[in-house]
Each structure stands twice: as structure tokens, then as C-alpha cells.
Amino acid sequence: MDERIRHHLRKLIWIAWKRPKTRERNLIKLGLDPETAWKSSVNGRGAWWNSGQAHMNLTIKNARFARLGLYSLRFMAIR
Numbered sequence: 001m002d003e004r005i006r007h008h009l010r011k012l013i014w015i016a017w018k019r020p021k022t023r024e025r026n027l028i029k030l031g032l033d034p035e036t037a038w039k040s041s042v043n044g045r046g047a048w049w050n051s052g053q054a055h056m057n058l059t060i061k062n063a064r065f066a067r068l069g070l071y072s073l074r075f076m077a078i079r
Helices: 002-016 020-029 034-041 047-051 054-059 062-067 073-078
Strands: none
Touching (some): 002 047, 002 062, 002 073
């Protein structure tokens, strides 16, 4: 369930970056190389597909969600 929630959050981020140029710029800003960022931003796939791919998982890590206060459900279950 935890992975599903993070997948959905990444999908919402992808949707918020409405234009391919914005997506490319943000992916580069988050550390992806320019060529991969461009290919990812114009691939023509939907938000759900993109949110599960490596370019999103590499740039928007779980630690980023933790910094925002969105902790892992697995971490909460262990406590």
C-alpha cells in the first residue's frame, strides 16, 4: 500500500508539471541528465505510467516525501 501511495503522489507531481518543457526543466533540476529528461518529458505516455518509471523514482525519492512529513507506512508499523 505504501508503494501505491507514493506512486500516486508522483503521478500528481507529473500532472502538475503540465508542459513537456516544464517536466524536462524540473527533472534536470532534480538531478536527471538532460538527454534522459528530454526523452522522458516527451515520451507520450500517461501520468500513471511515468510515475512508476526510473526517471521519476530517481528524481523524486522517498526521502523527499519524508522531508515533507509524509512518512512511510512501513516505518509507522514497525514502531
